[in-house]
Amino acid sequence: MKKMDLLYEGKAKKVYKTEDENLYIVSYKDDATAFNGLKKGTISEKGSINNRVSNHLMKLLESKGIPTHLVEEINDRETIVKKVEIVPLEVIVRNIAAGSLSKRLGLEEGTKLRRTVLEYCYKNDALGDPMINEYHILALDLAKEEELDRIAELSFKINEVLTDYLKDVNIELIDFKLEFGRTPQGEIILADEISPDTCRFWDSNTKEKLDKDRFRRDLGNVEGAYQEILRRLIGE
Ligand code: C5P
Numbered sequence: 001m002k003k004m005d006l007l008y009e010g011k012a013k014k015v016y017k018t019e020d021e022n023l024y025i026v027s028y029k030d031d032a033t034a035f036n037g038l039k040k041g042t043i044s045e046k047g048s049i050n051n052r053v054s055n056h057l058m059k060l061l062e063s064k065g066i067p068t069h070l071v072e073e074i075n076d077r078e079t080i081v082k083k084v085e086i087v088p089l090e091v092i093v094r095n096i097a098a099g100s101l102s103k104r105l106g107l108e109e110g111t112k113l114r115r116t117v118l119e120y121c122y123k124n125d126a127l128g129d130p131m132i133n134e135y136h137i138l139a140l141d142l143a144k145e146e147e148l149d150r151i152a153e154l155s156f157k158i159n160e161v162l163t164d165y166l167k168d169v170n171i172e173l174i175d176f177k178l179e180f181g182r183t184p185q186g187e188i189i190l191a192d193e194i195s196p197d198t199c200r201f202w203d204s205n206t207k208e209k210l211d212k213d214r215f216r217r218d219l220g221n222v223e224g225a226y227q228e229i230l231r232r233l234i235g236e
Helices: 044-062 099-105 133-138 145-167 224-233
Strands: 006-009 011-015 023-028 031-034 039-042 070-073 077-082 091-097 111-124 170-182 188-191 200-203
Touching: 011 044, 023 044, 044 070, 044 077, 044 224, 077 224, 091 145, 111 133, 111 145, 133 145, 145 170
Parallel strands: none
Antiparallel strands: 006 011, 011 023, 023 077, 031 039, 070 077, 091 111, 091 170, 170 188, 170 200
């Protein structure tokens, strides 16, 4: 399958049309940004690691009955995905306090939450992706009520599957961000990516950070952390 017109270029990925109107090709970049684009850099091999890690986890989710956009990995950096209309929400799932939650509520990073927390942000760069709740989502018609129920149901299920799976390779799933899309038939499916860019992964024993926080916080050995995730998940 060939790449045709560039449809969209984001901070970490490009999306191309293909000759099949129902399929797109996603191409992962090594560019890294943080703090809504204020911090910029590149992480060597990030594109190919995120592509492979994300596809590996999406395959796992598919095997557990979660519908995803994944069709086929065509090379290290590129994957064929189903065409969807992205629901303009970042769905954040949290098991352990960290990042903006720790800051907002004064919780020490690493504090276990008594139950899983779901948060929504409005995907809007100009506004800096503000946090919103279900009422805002329905009031602004960002999603229908049935769609939002399905998004929440899938997010909790994804959390269970990933948490269990990662435990076996000694990774604690602290929190992560998901995006969903609508197929032309109106089905809600998981889209975007699941990678060290979009998840907090801590080593279960040492609590070492193996994710994009190493870039955001200048912790060093960013590439090594991404490689380590690839190694634990895929064995490369
Ligand atoms: O920064 P914060 O603590 O709200 O991030 C929660 C989770 O969502 C983290 O795993 C982070 O990597 C992810 N996230 C993301 N893209 C954003 C914001 C957060 O992938 N724009």
